[in-house]
Amino acid sequence: MMEQKIQIVPISENLIASYHHALDAVARERKYIMFLQAPPLAAVREFVLKVIQDNEIQLVACDPLDRVVGWCDILRTPFPGFEHCGRLGMGIIKEYRGQGIGKMLMESAIAEAKVRGLIKIELEVYASNVPVVNLYQKFGFISEGLKQKARFLDGKFEDIHLMALFLKNV
Numbered sequence: 648m649m650e651q652k653i654q655i656v657p658i659s660e661n662l663i664a665s666y667h668h669a670l671d672a673v674a675r676e677r678k679y680i681m682f683l684q685a686p687p688l689a690a691v692r693e694f695v696l697k698v699i700q701d702n703e704i705q706l707v708a709c710d711p712l713d714r715v716v717g718w719c720d721i722l723r724t725p726f727p728g729f730e731h732c733g734r735l736g737m738g739i740i741k742e743y744r745g746q747g748i749g750k751m752l753m754e755s756a757i758a759e760a761k762v763r764g765l766i767k768i769e770l771e772v773y774a775s776n777v778p779v780v781n782l783y784q785k786f787g788f789i790s791e792g793l794k795q796k797a798r799f800l801d802g803k804f805e806d807i808h809l810m811a812l813f814l815k816n817v
């Protein structure tokens with residue numbers, strides 16, 4: 648299986664260009680994530696170096712040639728009173744979807760969030776992305792609300808589900 652050749656690792660400086668490429672590919676599909684293209688490489692580089700420096704969770708899935716084929720990050724909300732929450736974002740480049748890589752990334756990222764003592768993981772997902780909403784539900788995410796007609800793009804409105812996973816009873 649393809650997934651056996653894929654490694655899940657924390658992002659590192661040498662993987663930034665490849666991560667940028669993967670982010671750009673998913674963004675250009677215009678369907679799944681907020682970006683419609685990746686920010687410039689220099690900006691992504693600066694962002695990732697800060698993630699590494701702050702020991703934040705950003706995992707990538709790499710093929711045997713060290714090409715990034717997907718990512719999952721859970722970034723702590725950087726405001727007083729909100730640091731117990733992290734925001735999850737993820738994507739797998741199209742050709743590698745449906746092979747279990749997303750699940751592996753999520754399992755590892757959620758395990759890291761527990762280790763770091765995060766209490767709540769939040770995310771936003773377009774309502775039309777039904778299989779992915781189901782995937783999050785399988786991981787225990789609950790719905791916290793719906794932002795109606797949150798995006799208008801390519802002539803269509805999109806609702807956004809707000810979802811959350813509690814890692815601890817508090």
Ligand SMILES: CC(C)(COP(=O)(O)OP(=O)(O)OC[C@H]1O[C@@H](n2cnc3c(N)ncnc32)[C@H](O)[C@@H]1OP(=O)(O)O)[C@@H](O)C(=O)NCCC(=O)NCCS
Nearest residue numbers: 679737738739744745746747748749750771772778779782
């Ligand atoms: C969401 C995403 C990261 C999932 O990663 P993946 O590697 O494709 O998912 P997996 O192969 O690990 O599959 C996990 C489960 O989700 C289901 N699934 C994922 N995408 C699916 C799709 N497009 N259609 C049907 N089922 C899908 C799988 O069937 C599987 O369920 P199962 O365990 O019951 O078989 C990936 O599909 C993706 O990058 N999508 C586009 C970007 C995106 O939507 N990001 C999330 C924004 S909030």
